[in-house]
Amino acid sequence: MSDRLRVNPITCEAHGLCAELLPELIRLDDWGYPIIDQAEVPPELLELARKAVDACPTLALALERAPAAERPGAPGPPRLPRIP
Numbered sequence: 001m002s003d004r005l006r007v008n009p010i011t012c013e014a015h016g017l018c019a020e021l022l023p024e025l026i027r028l029d030d031w032g033y034p035i036i037d038q039a040e041v042p043p044e045l046l047e048l049a050r051k052a053v054d055a056c057p058t059l060a061l062a063l064e065r066a067p068a069a070e071r072p073g074a075p076g077p078p079r080l081p082r083i084p
């Protein structure tokens, strides 16, 4: 299972709260907007990532599950039968 953090750049207002709560994965640029260092959230940081998402005042930070096809060991998309 892999989850990743995403920031909506339209709704983010550069409060910086997310970087305070999760400095292991989020740092701020010169204007206070978050930069996510890792695409995938390690399992040991998942709970903190959820807290950062819940604390975002503009709901700009989200935790998303990677699509099944991108998860390691996941089966690929269904194959369609070939038409002769």
Ligand code: SF4
Pocket (backbone or CB within 6 Å): 007, 011, 012, 013, 014, 015, 016, 017, 018, 019, 032, 033, 034, 055, 056, 057, 058, 059, 060, 061
């Ligand atoms: S807490 Fe939300 S609004 Fe503030 S910098 Fe992080 S993503 Fe943007």
